[in-house]
Amino acid sequence: MFSVFSRWWPRRSPSSPQISADLWDAVWRSLPFLHWMSPTEQALLRERSRELLGLKQINGAAGLVLNDHIRLSIALQAALPILHRGCEAYRNWAEIVVYPGDFIIPRQEVDENGVVHEYEETLLGEAWIEGPVLVAWFEPEDGDRPEGINVLIHEFVHTLDMGNGKVDGVPTLPAEISYKEWQTTFAAAFTDFAQRLEADPGWAEESPLDPYGAENPGEFLAVMSEHFFETPAALARLYPDVYRLLARYFGLDPLGPSSPGASQP
Structure with missing residues (x-):
């Protein structure tokens, strides 16, 4: 979920901490969906995680006390989408x-008659323009999360x-990807996904892709990015063009060059 509310938070001066081998190994083992990465990619991910720990504040809320394992796990997953783009x-x-788990955000809406309606919304995550990024944290013993769901990558x-x-589902693109190619590929997939769900509500339960992606193009991009990292085979099977484009955008290919959705030269 996203929010258009803006809030300014002062930047920290870069001071990247060292990450012990034991801590890195423990966090890495806890994220098996990343074990396809090459040693070179792992090394870059570790460095990018270290940079983020120095540049960004990671603070607990609602009584959650953060330890080094949680901080590194969050920084590592934050580093994935920008592995080849850099912290900039x-x-x-x-x-x-x-x-510590889902949280409640108070909302206000004004209807067409000018009446203000106040309510509360329960969320797993929310990103605001200029920050902060709000995320829920679940310990492994809290129970298995649905396959393909990763609120950190999503936000x-x-x-x-x-x-x-x-x-709008269109991030700032690298020079090698045109706006037209991105918009055409994602618009076609989003339309198909939404139409499938509308035509057959039961498909939502059978689909390996999270139906929340049909909310709007922005959510579609975030949800498909979750699946790109968490369940890449499912994404490549249903929307190979989206998989290929995300592989080019992220500079990563979880399935390797032999996959049906593998990026093309």
Whole structure:
């Protein structure tokens, strides 16, 4: 989920901490969906995680006390979408706020008659333009999360989507990917996904992709990015063009060059 509310948080001066081998190994073992990465990619991920720990504040909320394992796990997963782009891609925000599970945000809406309606919304994550990024943290013993769901990747991709000032499913693109190619590929897949769900509500239960992606193009990008890292085979099977484009955008290919959705030269 995203929010267009803006909030400024002062930047920290870069001071990247060292990451012990024992801590890195423990966090790495806890994230088996990343074990396809090459040693070179792992080394870069470790360095990028270290940079983020120095550049961004990671603070607990609602009584959650953060330890080094949680901080590194969050920084590592935040580093994934920007592995080859660098921390400058996250320049517009400075803080990650971590809750112990889902959390409640008060809302206000004004209807067409000018009446203000107040309510509360329960969330797993939310990204605001200029920060902070709000995320829920679940310990492994809290129970298995649904396959393909990764609230951290979801919210950090939202911040990339906000890089051009809008949440429209089109992040700031590298020179090798044109706006037309991105928009055409994602618009076709989003339309197909939404139509499938509308035509057959039961497909939502059978689909390996999270139906929340049909909310709007911004959510579609965030959800498909979750699946790109967490369940890449499912994404490549249903939307190979989206998989190929995300592989080019992230500079990563979880399935390898022989996959049906593998990036093309």
